[in-house]
């Protein structure tokens with residue numbers, strides 16, 4: 364098997380929400396595979412820390428600070444990339460938030476906030492990237508789903524609905540943009556050790572549930588998702604589109 368299938372040298376990858384957590388792990392993995400990565404977030408300090416970390420590893424990194432939920436901010440960010448001659452070959456729609464509350468107590472503003480960030484933003488950023496990918500006849504879009512793209516857990520309804528939408532948005536992107544040379548796929552992470560999940564990791568009952576419910580009997584580590592991201596960003600997946608690949612220790616496959 365030619366390893367050049369997975370080589371991202373000469374490719375530029377934009378990863379939204381990549382100053383920490385899964386996004387930073389995706390950015391680091393893509394850069395280690397040869398891509399020039401564009402880190403994104405809204406906190407300049409966090410972005411600079413992340414950029415320094417990757418540059419310290421000798422990885423090609425730049426920053427594009429914009430709010431994925433603000434359409435004008437997204438449009439301006441892509442126009443700035445255009446003006447600097449930077450083309451996005453790979454987009455990872457990773458930005459997302461979690462908000463845990465039973466629906467009977469959930470305020471509509473929080474519902475909208477989660478869906479705006481976790482689902483609508485993927486459409487907005489995806490559309491801007493795809494317009495440019497279509498001009499070049501190629502591009503890779505990788506949306507970040509979740510186990511909740513398939514199964515619901517109580518108290519995370521807006522997140523679940525958004526991630527279910529991510530699965531179907533991925534298929535919609537594949538349906539419309541395949542003939543333009545664009546592949547759209549998704550990654551479904553399992554229960555990963557991240558800041559977003561800190562409260563769950565530190566909850567002994569929840570920790571026990573994750574370990575008993577996961578065939579591999581452990582939480583995942585963000586860096587364990589990098590290989591799936593590299594695969595979907597590379598030529599190795601050139602005839603794969605509309606799929607969601609679960610990296611979850613086997614959890615989604617068992618009762």
Ligand code: GCO
Nearest residue numbers: 461509510511519552553554
């Ligand atoms: C939760 C968690 C999950 C995980 C992940 C699982 O509250 O259940 O935050 O949503 O983060 O999405 O795939």
